[in-house]
Amino acid sequence: MIVGERKPLLELKGFIEDYRKVLIVGCGTCATVCFAGGESEVKVLGSALRIAFLREGKEREILEDCVTRQCEPEFVDKVTQRVADEKIEAVLSLACGVGVNFVAEKLEEVPVFPGINTKFFGATVEPGVWVEMCAGCGNCILHLTGGICPVARCSKSILNGPCGGSSDGKCEISPDVDCAWALIIKRMKKLGTLDHLSKMIEPRDWSTSLHGGPRRVVHEELKPVQAGREQD
Amino acid sequence: MEDQVATASCMAACPVQTDTRRYVELITQGKYEEALEFLLDANPFSSVCGRICHHPCEQQCRRSKVDAPVGLRMLKRFVVENTREYRLLRRKWIEPSREEKVAIIGSGPAGLTAAYDLAKLGFGAVVYEKNDLPGGMLGTAIPRYRLPWAVLKEDIDDILSLGVDVRTGYEIGAGIGINELREAGYAAILIATGLSESRTLGIPGIDSEGVLLAIPFLRTVAGGRGASLGERVVVIGGGNVAIDVARCARRLGVEKVTLVSLESWEEMPAWKWEIEETVQEGVEIQNSWGPRSVFTEDGVVRGLELKRCTAVFDEAGRFNPSFDEGDVSTLLADNIIIAIGQWSDLTCIEGSAVKAARDRLEYEPETLTTTEEGVFACGEVVTGPGAAVEAVRDGHRAAKAIVHYLDTGELLSQPVTKPPCLGDIPLDTAKKIKQRAPVIPELAPADARVRDFSEIERGFTEAEALAEAKRCLACTTGALADEEKCAGCLTCVRICPFGVATVEETAAMPQELCQACGLCAAECPAAAIALKRFGTNRMREEIEGLFAGIGMREDIHPLIVSYCCLFEVTSRKLVRSEPSDAARTGVARVMVPCVARLSVVDILAPFELGADCVVIISCTEGDCLYPTAEERLSARVRRAKSILDEIGLGGERIDHWRTERSAEVSWSAFWELSKRKLRALGG
């Protein structure tokens, strides 16, 4: 899932300093699961901000809400409706960057501030610890590397690793970071396919990733249909 | 979902479905008066049952699988003993609002409960009791060392104070029968005459001088008229009445009391714990013997001849003892007391259309009707021998049947059903629950007990009651996950110290396993879990309420909100938190059953409302009911502190203490320390 971390409290306070009526909106999917911006974190943030403003003697209305996902129009409509109904001046979104983008687009004239630093696509390796595993490169080669992604998990995204900096199974940048290639070799040994690595993997076409420009996926059959008219 | 409908096992086991779990919870909260209301709501004979009930609730208590059941009867006793004033004050006379009057024959627990219910609904109830004192068997057959008269009086006085008219010394059937009652204008009649007569045996010598029947004997003893017994007494019978008779005999100074019973030790119908006390008191029990004949000398009892009983029940399971006439024995005795069972005195139905077969009324169990319209029956007179609380149940059912009849003219069918309840705790879960030995006040030593008829059991002290109530597992009040909000993040699964939570698509916490510790609810990132017993999101309202009650709040510095572990108090002084307390001491107390259920938002909330400091007081080290709870709470406190640091308020404004020895001993010292630190910080 998408993993992020809440921005420092004072930074967030700075975003909303000048607005009297602010709505904090959480996201019930990824942000909840990585403890960055679910309903519970919305409450904590709301409480902390209210305490901070109280301390300065400033009157602020800090409202709280949470929707299932902020990347879905129907769910975001609830937010836009509330913003309009209650004349909310600013929104602080605790969703990932996608949610902030999306909500900001729907609200247009009300500023939407990011509450989270979105970090990566990752998995829970142990309770409370999430690790990056996918780079969203658009052309998955996990079948070549035993299921371990060298693009996301090698600091240099080397496709013919390991480099000379690998030491004791750890990456040269930090002893806390596993060397992805050490993992790949170990895995492919277990799979009995280590000899596949003797062949060089060719230079990659990066145009399927962000380097090729912002991407889009379309499922034609899901596009809205008008009854009685054939779509071509 | 099925398991949300399930009742706590203790409540389901209670014949009158007393909300047992709830009154135990109220005790822990120091709300004894409210607990009393729950007791009396189900059972007007709460004082009596607090002494002598056979506690089927305890027998079903799910804690038995962990160590021992919770002492529910003793806790009930504690409540009634500690709310006497309140109980007097709550009495009120209810003026009948209905025209119809109901006549009840018999003032035992069944009849009086029916009268109580009817009076509360505005019907005039008149109870006819043939004896001098009301209460039925409770007042006569149950010895004072188990049930002091004053205790019974508490319950009876409550009923009388409603306006129920109990006419003692008034036998129905002799001059005034059912027909006469009808003509006198009663719209319905209830026969609740119980099993007031002792059975006798048809063996030779049974009519000799010195042979007594159990009920008349007990009645004499109860009346304080002291039956005169010889040096050796033999009691025939294996049930609770026989036991009571034997123990009374000991208290009347009889040195040698022997109890002979048809049943083997295991088969004896008396409650096992009573049999043990009896043996401690020096009564000899001889099992598997039947009475053969009484031998006399000059018409006075000299002894009892016995024959071996080889089986009590036949193949069909009916009471049908068989004997070995060749295996005989003799016991010397100055008195023989027969306690082999009771039968009902049906004098009251003479001349009426109410029919009986042998000595049993013809009776429809689901509608509680007899063969005569408008005449109902309930209690032991129709069910056969039963316990006091079962009589109360029958009285409730009878009242309901009568009210329906008077309202509609029709009969109400009330099949006896048991509500679905939780099954036993699986052993795996039971093993994870912390054991705590039950509080069981010891009885006085047996030789002291038999000296007189003073009550042998003492009630809980307040500290004992609170300690025992803490053992309740609070079944059915556990966690509930909201499917809509749950993101399936598995946090609850990983955090639960009892391995209860599971996630299929969303989380579920089976009621059978949940221990209501609240750890999952405190950590859930989607705020999707609520607890039935103590919602973590109520904190803000509670504190707002407290603060609202403190006037001039701005003048109180430092103003501390203290979350305190409810389970550490040994009296209820600290439990109740009045706004005036907070105004005076600067400390607003919020009692929490295990502070580990506090979420980070709970810890921050008081600051939003203007508090200067939050103090959290956990239980004594190693005492927490829930494994890992202390560590989880500490991590949350650290997080709350770092948030306060981040916004510049300072994490030092949160203090986390551990109770030392007891709340009363250590808490005020903690508050003082926190205050001092705050003053040094500048308020």
Add this chain to the structure above:
Amino acid sequence: MKSGSNLEKVLSAGHFAVTAELGPPMDCDAGAVLEKAKILKGAADAYNITDNQTAVVRMSSIAAAVLICKEGLEPVMQMTCRDRNRLAIQSDVLGAAALGIKNCLCIAGDHQSFGSAGKLKGHPGAKNVYDIDSIQLLSVLKGMRDEGRQQGGDPVEVRPPLFIGAAWTPMGDPIEFRPVRLKKKVDAGADFIQTQGIYDVEQFKEQMKIVQDMGLHERTAILAGIIVPRSLGMLKYMHNAVAGVTVPDALMQRMSTAKEAAGEDKKQARLNQQEEGVAIAVELIERVREIPGIRGVHVQAIEWEKKVPEILERAGLLPRPAPGGAKERGGAN
């Protein structure tokens, strides 16, 4: 001849080759480059010019290489994958070839976070490129030189004459995969190899045995890396912090003894360790020379270039063969 470079000729002639290293300055001081060039002239067959080594911005390898060319030294330019995409790489290589640079060492390059170490601030926030990795880079250069085409397929009419090199860490983790990696590099087009610094000769021999069994030593010229130690501290640092370098206890001991022999005299201790370091370097050179498959050494004396001629002299590697075969005179003695 693939490139006609001096290094290539020396190796083809069967000599034991020597390369040395020259680090450019962190500014545009051409004089500093020339200074070092003067010190090293004649000591080696070719001189590596590092390329933003350890992610610290320095004068570019190609620029410094051109500067030393003018002094008559043959450069080995270094090309990392960290700072350039495949367009810039090919473009720079074509430019370098046009400027007369013939040797090119292809390496991945340390991660940019290495640049902020010790007193240096570096550029840890830079975006790293790694469009292609070091092995792919070898194949790109080979494609340009031997097939006359760019990586994307477009033709390269006048092909760059390159002698293509790669780095190898024989004792890196996982150690059993390192020979496979060498093979990949050789397959991709590595004409010569310069290894990471060797201190544990025995362990290196074991790896070389595997390499020989794979026949790789015949397909590429392996030059053993020799990093001249200056102090015990430096040896310890290399052992603990540099991936793929292990220093045997015996060497640590020698350095330690040398240091302690000076007692309290810090200046003397420094001199003792330096002397020991030079002696160790010489011995290492002699020992690796005996390993079959080792065709030369790559000597690195970081910020201590003046010692290189002395070490090579003592190791009996001077004078170097002149371009074309005859021995050359020169260098400061």
